[in-house]
Structure formats: C-alpha cells, structure tokens
Amino acid sequence: MTPYLTQQHMEVLLELLHEGIQMVDPQGFIVFCNEAAADLDSLKKEEVIGRHILEIYPSLTEKSSTLLQVLKTGEPITDHQQTFLNYKGSKITTVNTTIPILEKQQVVGAMEISRDITHVRELSEQLVDLQKKIYGTPRKPTQQSKGTAKYTFEDMAGTSPTLAKLKQKAAKAAMTDSSVIVYGSTGTGKELIVQAIHNTSQRKEKPFVAQNCAAIPATLLESILFGTVKGSFTGADHRPGLFELAHQGTLFLDEINSMPMELQAKLLRVLEEKSIRRVGDIRTREIDVRIIAAMNVDPFRAVQDKMLREDLFYRLNVVSLRLPDLSERMEDFSLLLKHFIDKFNRRLHKNVEGVSQEAFRILRNHGWPGNIRELENIIEGTMNVMDGTMIGVDDLPYYLKKSPGFRSPLGAGTHISPGDNLKTVMNRLEKQLVLEVYRQTGENTTQTARVLGMPRQTLQYRLEKLGIKV
Ligand SMILES: Nc1ncnc2c1ncn2[C@@H]1O[C@H](COP(=O)(O)OP(=O)(O)OP(=O)(O)O)[C@@H](O)[C@H]1O
Numbered sequence: 001m002t003p004y005l006t007q008q009h010m011e012v013l014l015e016l017l018h019e020g021i022q023m024v025d026p027q028g029f030i031v032f033c034n035e036a037a038a039d040l041d042s043l044k045k046e047e048v049i050g051r052h053i054l055e056i057y058p059s060l061t062e063k064s065s066t067l068l069q070v071l072k073t074g075e076p077i078t079d080h081q082q083t084f085l086n087y088k089g090s091k092i093t094t095v096n097t098t099i100p101i102l103e104k105q106q107v108v109g110a111m112e113i114s115r116d117i118t119h120v121r122e123l124s125e126q127l128v129d130l131q132k133k134i135y136g137t138p139r140k141p142t143q144q145s146k147g148t149a150k151y152t153f154e155d156m157a158g159t160s161p162t163l164a165k166l167k168q169k170a171a172k173a174a175m176t177d178s179s180v181i182v183y184g185s186t187g188t189g190k191e192l193i194v195q196a197i198h199n200t201s202q203r204k205e206k207p208f209v210a211q212n213c214a215a216i217p218a219t220l221l222e223s224i225l226f227g228t229v230k231g232s233f234t235g236a237d238h239r240p241g242l243f244e245l246a247h248q249g250t251l252f253l254d255e256i257n258s259m260p261m262e263l264q265a266k267l268l269r270v271l272e273e274k275s276i277r278r279v280g281d282i283r284t285r286e287i288d289v290r291i292i293a294a295m296n297v298d299p300f301r302a303v304q305d306k307m308l309r310e311d312l313f314y315r316l317n318v319v320s321l322r323l324p325d326l327s328e329r330m331e332d333f334s335l336l337l338k339h340f341i342d343k344f345n346r347r348l349h350k351n352v353e354g355v356s357q358e359a360f361r362i363l364r365n366h367g368w369p370g371n372i373r374e375l376e377n378i379i380e381g382t383m384n385v386m387d388g389t390m391i392g393v394d395d396l397p398y399y400l401k402k403s404p405g406f407r408s409p410l411g412a413g414t415h416i417s418p419g420d421n422l423k424t425v426m427n428r429l430e431k432q433l434v435l436e437v438y439r440q441t442g443e444n445t446t447q448t449a450r451v452l453g454m455p456r457q458t459l460q461y462r463l464e465k466l467g468i469k470v
C-alpha cells in the first residue's frame with residue numbers, strides 16, 4: 001500500500017516545525033495556528049484560534065499586518081521582517097513569508113510562516129552598541145579613537161616575489177582613498193592585509209570597523225550597516241549603523257558576496273552618493289568612509305554566479321588584491337615556520353629552536369588546505385604541549401604523519417593518501433565544494449542549490465549522503 005498524506009499527518013508535521021504557522025479567514029480571524037506560532041504570541045493554541053489578528057497583536061495595524069495586507073492585495077510577501085509586541089507585551093522580531101489562499105481566483109484566506117529572530121536581533125544590536133562604545137559617539141571629529149586594526153605590513157611574513165609584489169601594491173593602495181577588493185582562500189591573510197592597509201593609510205587614527213556579511217541574517221544586515229530610527233516599521237530604536245561608526249575611517253565588509261543583491265544595490269548608491277539614510281529615516285547623513293571588501297572566491301566568478309552585482313564589483317574593484325594559497329608560495333614556507341616559532345616562543349615563554357629534518361619533510365609535504373592559519377595553529381598546538389627545543393615527528397599532530405601519498409597539484413582535497421581511491425577522492429572533493437558554496441551563501445540551501453544547478457531536494461539528499469549536517 002502506498003502511503004499518502006492525510007490532513008492528520010499534515011497537522012502532526014506542522015506541530016513539529018520550529019517556525020510558527022498561522023492561517024486566517026478572509027476577515028482576518030485566525031482559523032489555524034501551530035504550537036510554535038502560539039508560543040510567539042505567548043498564548044495557548046486554544047486562546048488564539050477564533051480571535052482576530054489585531055486582537056492578538058495589539059501593536060499591529062491593518063497596514064502593518066502582513067496577513068491583512070495579503071488578504072487585501074492577494075499578493076504574497078516574502079521574507080518580511082516584522083517587530084511587534086505580543087499579547088504579553090514582549091517585543092518579538094520575526095521574518096515572515098505570507099501567501100494568499102486562493103480558490104477559483106478568490107482570496108479565501110492567508111497563511112503565514114514566521115521565524116523568530118528576536119535573539120539574533122538583540123545580539124546584533126548589542127554588537128553595534130559595543131562598537132559604539134569602542135569608537136565613541138559617531139560624528140564627533142574631535143573625539144579621535146583608534147580602531148581595532150592591529151596588524152601592519154611588517155606582520156606579513158614572506159619574501160617570495162608574489163608576496164613582495166602584493167605588499168607593494170597594497171602599500172600603494174593604502175596611500176589613496178580608493179575602494180579595494182581582497183580575495184583568496186581561507187586563512188591566506190585577507191584580514192591581515194586589510195588591517196595593514198588601514199594602519200598605513202591616512203585614516204589610521206580613525207575607526208576600523210569590520211563586518212562579516214555572512215555572519216548576520218540578511219534581513220538584519222541593512223539596519224546594522226545603515227542604522228535605524230525609532231518608530232520605523234522594524235520597531236527599532238535610534239541606532240547608528242556601522243557606516244556612521246566608521247566615519248572618517250575604514251569599513252571592512254568581509255564575505256561581501258553573501259550580501260543580498262538588493263542590499264548590494266543600496267551599498268552601491270551609498271558609495272556613489274557618499275551619504276546614508278538610516279532604515280525608516282527621511283533625512284540623509286553624509287559619510288566619509290573607505291570601503292574594503294573581501295571574499296574567498298574570485299570576484300569575476302562571483303559576478304558570473306550572481307553572488308556579486310556587476311555594477312558594485314566595478315565600483316569596488318579599483319584595486320584588487322589576490323592572496324595566494326600557501327601551496328603556491330612554498331618558497332616562503334621556512335620563513336613562515338620560523339616566524340611562528342618565534343611568535344610562540346615569545347608568547348609561551350619557550351626556546352624552541354626549530355624542527356627536525358624529518359618533521360620538516362612532513363610539514364613541507366602537507367597540502368595546507370587551511371593555508372597560513374592552519375600552519376599557525378599547528379605550530380601553536382605543537383609548541384603548547386612539547387618539551388625540548390626541537391619539534392620532532394612525535395610532536396606533530398597525527399593527521400600530518402599519515403604517509404603523504406600523492407600530492408596532487410589540483411589542491412589539497414585531491415591529494416591521494418594510502419587507502420584512497422578515485423571514488424573517495426571525488427567524494428571528498430564534492431563534499432569540499434558543496435560545503436564551500438554552502439558557507440559562501442551564508443548557509444542558505446536554496447542559494448546553494450541554485451549555484452550548483454540542482455533542485456533543493458536533490459541537494460538535501462546529497463548533503464545527507466555526504467554526511468553534512470544542515
Ligand atoms: N603572511 C603572513 N605572515 C604571518 N602571519 C600571517 C600571514 N598571513 C596570514 N597570517 C596569519 O594567519 C591567520 C589567518 O589570517 P587571516 O585571518 O587574515 O585569513 P583570512 O584570509 O581572512 O581567512 P578567512 O577567509 O578564513 O577569514 C592570522 O592569524 C594571520 O595573522
């Protein structure tokens with residue numbers, strides 16, 4: 001017998017979801033809600049069903065209630081951020097998607113899925129408040145505050161021609177106010193070079209504000225960047241955004257390719273007009289901020305894959321700096337090794353002199369997929385627990401010591417260790433690639449599926465098969 005989905009199954013399923021689900025009749029009376037939706041209202045399910053939406057949410061109006069709007073227009077609203085006071089007076093922020101229920105082209109109701117982002121919002125507001133504390137009140141030029149950029153070009157170890165050229169180009173860019181794009185794999189030193197540019201520039205006494213665009217939900221990023229005014233539809237308070245906090249300094253937008261396209265369009269406007277408008281505000285505020293953007297894919301590729309707007313790319317790409325993988329500049333390897341041994345000798349009060357010949361061979365033969373960060377972490381970890389003054393094979397982490405097998409020029413994931421075969425290598429590569437896209441899209445399955453050109457369900461099945469937990 002083939003199983004089929006009954007209404008009873010449906011109701012069980014809807015109760016299992018963490019998202020709140022509500023359904024209203026054409027007059028706006030609630031006819032269905034799951035436990036999660038009732039929780040948002042801090043009411044019991046029985047107390048919600050049968051009541052009017054404006055009675056349950058006294059702070060909403062016919063205009064600001066997405067359910068009532070959809071009943072009126074018959075048009076869906078997606079990913080809309082809403083802040084409201086629930087029945088008990090708590091301030092709740094949700095992201096809603098609301099769709100009309102149609103029967104013979106007539107709107108016979110509306111349904112809404114709500115995700116509670118109250119905590120995320122509170123956290124990100126705390127983040128801006130903290131930055132404000134660090135930099136002082138924005139827009140008071142007399143109040144000079146040093147930012148949090150600690151690195152300079154001297155911290156960038158390496159004498160290979162690639163690195164020397166890169167440092168030279170970056171130092172030149174530091175003298176100007178041009179926008180810069182920095183790109184390269186994870187752990188190659190993107191943040192380091194960005195900080196070095198700020199610290200060498202004329203803005204070095206002014207704030208350095210960094211924001212990872214993938215770390216904050218898309219709906220909140222706009223208010224974090226541009227700030228908010230009280231009473232706007234988001235229900236936010238008066239709060240400056242990072243642009244205002246970075247006034248006269250540098251704003252570092254990391255993983256800019258994770259920024260939603262509409263926000264990229266707004267960012268472009270800000271760069272062109274040199275002024276911002278806080279969310280919900282009518283007045284504009286002039287700002288003087290240098291933008292440096294970073295990402296871990298080639299920006300041309302990001303444009304092709306529709307992760308970066310072409311117009312924004314050309315506006316930002318006045319100077320572009322590519323950080324090479326460590327495997328591309330192994331001539332710097334010994335120097336980097338010494339750099340980190342010296343660093344951790346100072347920090348851990350040790351006198352390690354170097355590495356044994358065999359340990360050096362193992363380190364050199366490693367593919368370094370995590371680049372300089374991986375090397376730094378390994379040296380720190382090893383020096384933390386070792387005795388003596390020479391790093392020997394026994395001191396190294398186990399995973400490095402497995403016979404190096406075949407070092408593929410295609411990159412770390414494709415190295416063939418004993419016990420590997422083409423299938424295991426291909427699986428590893430697929431996993432790496434899928435994970436990388438997943439990370440770059442801000443862990444968004446729908447976007448990941450789009451980039452990889454496969455249906456979302458197929459992707460989810462593949463993720464499960466590859467043992468990737470979403
Ligand atoms: N040339 C270098 N010399 C010395 N240390 C370096 C160099 N490049 C990077 N590092 C160190 O490696 C670590 C990783 O660098 P960083 O955080 O700048 O990488 P990233 O490219 O921003 O990585 P991700 O994409 O993962 O954010 C840092 O501790 C940094 O100080």
Ligand SMILES: [Mg+2]
Nearest residue numbers: 187190191254
């Ligand atoms: Mg970084």
